[in-house]
Amino acid sequence: MLSISPWDARPLSATTRGIPLVDGIPSEEIGSRGWRPSRGDLALPALALDEAAFAGNRDLFLRWCEGAGVNVAPHAKTPMSPALARALREAGAWGTTVANIQQAAVLLANEIGGLAAGRRLGALLSAYPEVEFHAFADSPAAVAALAEAARHADRTELSVLVELGTGRAGARDRAAVEAVIAAVLAADGLVLGGVATYEGAAATPDRDETTHAIATLMERTADAFALVRRAAPHHQLLLSAGGSAYFDVVAKALAPVAKTDGNAKVILRSGALFFADHGIYARAFAEMDRRGGLVIDGVRRSAADGFRPALTLWAEVLSRPEPTLAICGFGMRDASFDQGLPVPLRLWRDGIEQQGLAHKLAVTRLNDQHAFIQVPADSTLAVGDVIAFGISHPCTCLDRWRVIYGLDADGAVTRALDTQFG
Known part of the structure; x- marks a missing residue:
C-alpha cells in the first residue's frame, strides 16, 4: 500500500453520525452487533456499501483491464477510505490517484499551483521518500512548482506527466506541450514521466x-506521447486517462500506443465505477453497451448488467403533512444532487419490507436536511417507515x-469504514 500521512486513521468515536448513540463501542466490534439499517438500528440517515456489489465491480473491472492491456490507479478522492483503497490495491490495482496534496499517495492527478504549493508538496514527499510519485503539469509555471517540490524533498527524479486537456486543465496545443517538455528538461530534479489527460471534460449532451x-x-494525447518519447527515449513512460464513463474508448485508443512503444503503461484513474450508481453511471454503462459492451476472455458482456x-x-x-407529500430525514448535506436526485428503491416498516410501495415514490427536491417525496394520495406510507435510496454520482x-457501513447480502452491517475527507 502506497499511502501518505493524511490517511492516518482516526477513531470512529470522532463522529456519531449514523452510529447508534451508544458510547464505548470499539470500531472492530461494530460488525458483530447484527445491526440492520432496515430495522432502524442505525441513527438515520446513514450511507451503506453493498460489500458484494463493490467486490463484484472491482473484480469485473480488473479482469477487463487485464484483457484490455491497461492498468488502473483508482481515484482515492471518490471514497477517501484507506480500507477501500487498500482492498483495490491488494486486488491488483497499479496504484492510487489523488487530486491534491492532502490526498497525495502515488499519482497526483492535478496541477499543484504555485511555488508555495511546491514547498508544501516537497515537505510531504521528504517525509515519505519511498513513495513512487507522478504529478501533472500543463505549463512551465506548474513545472517550476514541481521543481521546487523536488528541491525541498531532495528528489533527483520527480516524475512529471505532461497534461493534455479540453474543457478543464491541460495543454491545449502542440506549442504548450513542447513548452512543458522543455521546462521539465531544463529543471533540476525532474524527469519526463509520460502524458496524462481527462476525457470526461470533453463530454457534452450530444452523443456524436x-x-x-x-x-x-x-x-492529441498520442501525438504528445510521441513528443515526450522523443525527449525521453529510454524511460518507461505512463499514458494516463480518467477512464470511468469512457474507459472502453480510452483503452481502444491508448493501449495500442503503449504496446507499439514497448516501454509504456496505460494507467486509468477510474474511481466512481467501482461504486456504480442509479444515475449517471447507470446511463454511462448503458451507452457503453451501445458501443459494444465489455469483452472479457473473448466473451462480450453487458456493462449495465455487470456493474451493480x-x-x-x-x-x-x-412527516406526511399532505396526502401527496412526505418528508424524509435526509437532504443536501447527506446525498448527491448535482447529477440527479436520489431514487427510492425499497421500503421497510418495523423491520419488515413493504412490497410495491417504494417504486411509487419520487424525490422532487431537497433542503439541507429534508427530502420532499411525492406520494400517491392513496399510499399507506407512514411516519417511521425506513426507505433505501439509490444515488447518482458517488x-x-x-x-x-x-x-459508511458495509452490508452483507442479508442487509446486516459487516463493518464501519471511516473516510478521510477532513
Missing part, C-alpha cells in the same frame, strides 16, 4: 459531438460522510 471530441483528445450500484442511502419518513455523496 462527445464521440468526436474524445477521439480528437485521444489523437453499491451505495444506498437509508432514511426514515419524518463522488459527491461519499464526501458528505465520515463513516
